[in-house]
Amino acid sequence: MTGPQALALLLLLLPVLLGWAGGHPVPRTKSFHKLLLISFDGFRWDYDQDVDTPNMDRLAQEGVKAKYLTPPFVTMTSPSHFTTISGRWIEDHGVIHNMMFNTETLWKYSFKTTQNKTEWWDNGVLPLWITAQRQGRKTASFHYPGGGAKYQGEAVQRSLVESYTHPNGNETEWRQNIDIVMNWFTKEDFDFVTLYYGEPDNVGHLYGPDTEKRRAMIQQIDRTIGYLLEAIGRHSLTEHLNVIITSDHGMTTMKKKPNITEILLSNYISFKDLVQFDIVDYGGFGMLLPKPGQEEAVYQALKNAHPHLNVYKKEEFPERFHFAKHERVLPIVMYADSGYSISGRIILYFNKGDHGFDNVYMDMKTIFRAFGPDFKKNHLAEPFDSIHIYPLMCKLLGVTPEPHNGSLAVTQEMLVDTYDQQTGETQKPPPRDW
Numbered sequence: 362m363t364g365p366q367a368l369a370l371l372l373l374l375l376p377v378l379l380g381w382a383g384g385h386p387v388p389r390t391k392s393f394h395k396l397l398l399i400s401f402d403g404f405r406w407d408y409d410q411d412v413d414t415p416n417m418d419r420l421a422q423e424g425v426k427a428k429y430l431t432p433p434f435v436t437m438t439s440p441s442h443f444t445t446i447s448g449r450w451i452e453d454h455g456v457i458h459n460m461m462f463n464t465e466t467l468w469k470y471s472f473k474t475t476q477n478k479t480e481w482w483d484n485g486v487l488p489l490w491i492t493a494q495r496q497g498r499k500t501a502s503f504h505y506p507g508g509g510a511k512y513q514g515e516a517v518q519r520s521l522v523e524s525y526t527h528p529n530g531n532e533t534e535w536r537q538n539i540d541i542v543m544n545w546f547t548k549e550d551f552d553f554v555t556l557y558y559g560e561p562d563n564v565g566h567l568y569g570p571d572t573e574k575r576r577a578m579i580q581q582i583d584r585t586i587g588y589l590l591e592a593i594g595r596h597s598l599t600e601h602l603n604v605i606i607t608s609d610h611g612m613t614t615m616k617k618k619p620n621i622t623e624i625l626l627s628n629y630i631s632f633k634d635l636v637q638f639d640i641v642d643y644g645g646f647g648m649l650l651p652k653p654g655q656e657e658a659v660y661q662a663l664k665n666a667h668p669h670l671n672v673y674k675k676e677e678f679p680e681r682f683h684f685a686k687h688e689r690v691l692p693i694v695m696y697a698d699s700g701y702s703i704s705g706r707i708i709l710y711f712n713k714g715d716h717g718f719d720n721v722y723m724d725m726k727t728i729f730r731a732f733g734p735d736f737k738k739n740h741l742a743e744p745f746d747s748i749h750i751y752p753l754m755c756k757l758l759g760v761t762p763e764p765h766n767g768s769l770a771v772t773q774e775m776l777v778d779t780y781d782q783q784t785g786e787t788q789k790p791p792p793r794d795w
Contacts, residue, residue, distance in 0.1 A: 391552075392759055393552075393757065393758055393759035394601055394602060394603050394733065394734050394735055394757065395546055395551070395552050395553070395554075395598070395601055395602045395603065396552070396553045396554075396602070396603050396604075396605070396754060396757050396758055397542065397546075397553075397554050397555075397556065397602060397603070397604045397605070398445075398446075398505075398553075398554070398555045398556070398604075398605050398607070398754065399555075399556045399557075399558070399589075399604065399605070399606045399607070400442060400445070400505065400555070400556070400557045400558070400606075400607055400608055400609060401558050401560065401561065401582055401606070401607075401608050401728075402438055402557065402558065402559050402560065402561070402562035402563075402608060402609055403438075403560070403561050403562025403563075403565050403566075403608065403609070403610060403611070403612050403716065404561055404582070404608035404611075404727055404728050405565075405570060405611035405612050405724060405726070405727060405728075406428075406429035406430065406611060406723070406726040406727055406728055407429075407723075408561065408570075408575070408579050408728075409579060409583070409728075411576060412576045412579050412580055412583075413580070413583075414579065414580070414583040415583065415587070416583045416584070416586040416587035416590065417583050417586060417730070419587075419590070420586065420606070420730045420732055421730070421739070421741075422738065422739050423732050423738055423739075424604075424730060424731050424732025424733070424736050424737075424738060424740070425729075425730065425731040425732065425736050425737060425740045425741075425742055425775045426729070426730055426740070426741055426742065427728070427729035427730075427741075427742040427743070427744060427745060428741065428742070428743060428744045429723075429726040429727065429728070429729075429744045430607060430608075430726060430727045430728060430729040430744065430745065430746070430747050431720055431725075431726055431744060431745070431746045431747065432444075432608075432609055432610045432611075432720055432725065432726075432727055432746075432747050433450060433451050433682075433683065433684075433720065433746070433747065433748065434451070434682040434683070434684050434719065434720045435451065435457070435458070435646050435682075435684060435696075435717055436609075436610035436611070436716045436717055436718060436719075436720050436725045437458060437459045437609075437610065437646070437716065437717050438459055438472060438506060438562070438609050438610070439456050439458070439459045439472065439475065439506045439507070440456050440457060440458065440459075441609035441610055441747065442505065442506040442507060442557075442609050443456040443482070443486075443488065443506065443507050444747060444748055445607065445609070445747050445750050445751065446488040446489050446490070446505070446507060446555065446751070447486050447487070447488050447489070447751060447763070447765065448489075448748060448749075448750075448751025448752060448762065448763070448765030448766060448767045449486050449748075449751075449765055449766055450683035450684070450748065450766050451683065451684050451687070452683050452684050452685060452686040452687045452690070453486060453683075453687070453766065454484060454486040455484035455485075455486070455687050455688075455689055456481065456482060456484070456507070457684070457687055457689050457690055458640060458643075459471075459472040459475075459643075460472065460475070460640065460643070461474075461475040461478055461480075461481040462638075462640060464637070464638045464650050464691070467638060469640075471525075473523055473524070473525045473527070474525055476506065476507075476508075476509045476510075476522045476523060477509035477510065477522050478510065479510040479511045479512075481510070482507045482510035482512070483510055483511060483512050483513070486763070487512055487513070487763050488507060488512060489553070489751065489754055489755065489758075489760070490502060490508065490517040490518075490553070490555070491512045491513070491515050491517070492755075492760060492761075492762065492763050493552065493553050493758055493760050494515070494517075494518060495515075496760050496761065498552040498553055498758055498760065499518060499549075499550060499551045499552045499553070500517055500518055500519070500551065500552065500553045500554070501517065501518060501519035501520065501542075501545055501551050501553070501554045501555070502517045502519070502520045502521070502554070502555045503521050503538060503541070503542060503554065503555065503556045503557065504521060504522065504523045504527075504538075504556070504557040504558075504559075505555035505556065505557040506557065508520045508521075508522065508555060509522035518551075519545065519551070523557075523559075527559075529558070529559035529560050529562075529563040530559075530560050530563065530564070530578065530581070532581050532584070532585065535558060535581075535585045535588075536585065536588050538556065539556075539585070539588060539589050539592050540592065542554050542556055543592050543593070543595075543596045543598070544596075546596065546598060546601075546602060547596050547597070547598065552758065553754075553758055558582075558585075560578050560581070560582065561575055561578040561579060561582065561612075562612070564577075564578045565612035565714040566612075566712045566713070566714050566715060567712070567713065567714075568713055568714070569614050569615075569713035569714040570611075570612040570613065570614060570714045570724070571614060572713075575714075586606070589604070599734075600734050601734070602733055602734075603731070603732070603733030603734065603735050603736065603757050604731065604732055604733050605729070605730070605731045605750065605753075605754070606728070606729075606730040606731070607727065607728060607729050607730070607747070607750065608727040608728050609727065610716040610717075610725055610727055611716060611722075611723075611724045611725045611726050611727050612714045612715065612716055612724065613699050613700055613714065613715065613716065613718065613722065613724035613725070614700060614713065614714055615700055615701075615702060615710075615712055615713055615714060615715055616700040616701055621669075621701070622667070623701070623702070623704065623708060623710075624667050624669065624670050624697055624701055624702065624703050624704060625704045625705075625707070625708060626641060626647075626663065626666075626703065626704065626705050626706075627705065627706045627707070628666070629662050629663055629666040629667075630659055630662045630663060632705065632706055634652075634655075635651055635652055635655045635658060635659050635662075636649055636650070636651055636652065636655075636659065637650045637651065637652045637653075638650040638691070639705055640691065641703050641704065641705035642703070642704055642705050642709050642710065643703075643717070644702055644703070644710075644712070644715040644716065644717040644718075645696055645697035645698075645699070645700075645701055645702055645703060645715060645716075645717045645718045646695070646696045646697075646703065646717040646718075647694075647695045647696075647703040647705075648690065648691035648693060648694050648695070649691055649692070649693040649695075650691045650692060650693075651692060651693060656674070656692050656693065659693055660672065660674055660693060663693070663695070669697055669698040669701045670695060670697055670698075670701070670703065671695060671696050671697070671698070672693065672694075672695045673685075673693075673694050673695070674692065674693065674694075675690050675691065675692050675693070675694055678690075678694050682720075683766075696717070696718065696719060697718070698718075698719075699718045699719070699722045699724060699725075700718075702715065726744070727747075729742070729745075729747075729750075731775060734777075735757055735776055735777060736775055736776060736777065737775060737776065737777055740775060742772075742774070742775055745771050745772065746767075746771075748765075748766050748767045749767040749768055749769075749771040749772055750767070750772070751765050751767050752765060752767045752768060752769040752772070753767075753769060753772040753775075756769055756773075756776075
């Protein structure tokens, strides 16, 4: 080999050698950047306004911040997360509640026990993990609701599912989870990862949203975001990774005796005589399956029973919620005004904070932050619905979306002006799908 030939070979191999020496593979050239979606459960839109959050403030300067984000109704964890990952309203995707239930067996499954139950999640709507996989992307889910199920027989390529007893607030583990995800991106070349944290939802329920416990948790989240930013730099991903940080719903302080008259359905109906199955005692939302021939009696007894209880027949439920058309929704649907819980036979409710209320209430609004090579810097976006995150993620990944209810036009202005020249426009779907 001649001297010039050897020099040319060395120059060709130099980036690879430098990447190997640094312990991280050099990302292969792609027409899109990697994407990390992080959800902090129950992060109300204004939680960072009464506590010092230097790292979230930094995100606002280095990326995009929406004034607030409106989740779908019903404002619960599983339904809202699946809307984000599928771009479909709840009445379309069918994950209508945190609890999986069966009106024939009368079984009910709690939130964490549903996470790997395919029969609850797979209702004909494909989440982005599966769509992206089918188009050559490598995807993973870390505790994200729905990530443990199979869709049309296909599992997420890498999925870690929370155990029933998994703790929500261990800060050391939070950082370890970030390290794991960074290694997925660098050492295993994953393209799309979803990462879920169960806070500040837990402290919001236990102590209420306007407490020092909640404020301390927001500071923990802010430290975690600081660690994330450091980890992205340490893994040489700054120019290769887009990050979206969001949540599923907000939180409000619950009203209780002696300040109010609580909603207790057994004051107005006989469950034994009239009700075959119920989903109540779960905050401010409930559903009833009346016994055969008793639907009208139940409806008439409840519709004006309490001034802060809103009761509908399924077919008359307000269309603005995009909720009631799914077959899983029971014949009688009800929701309380903000801060009121719906109890069934006895008062069993102890939460100091909760959600599940009408998504028009500001306390139900949540956050949206985004940063990375494809996002503008120091950009304040107008409020929007979480349904629009899905087409944005498809755009970032260069993936043709499934049919969905969102619109890329809502979020397009967040992206850098040269974005269309930087990514493969051959992946763009027909305009009607956006």
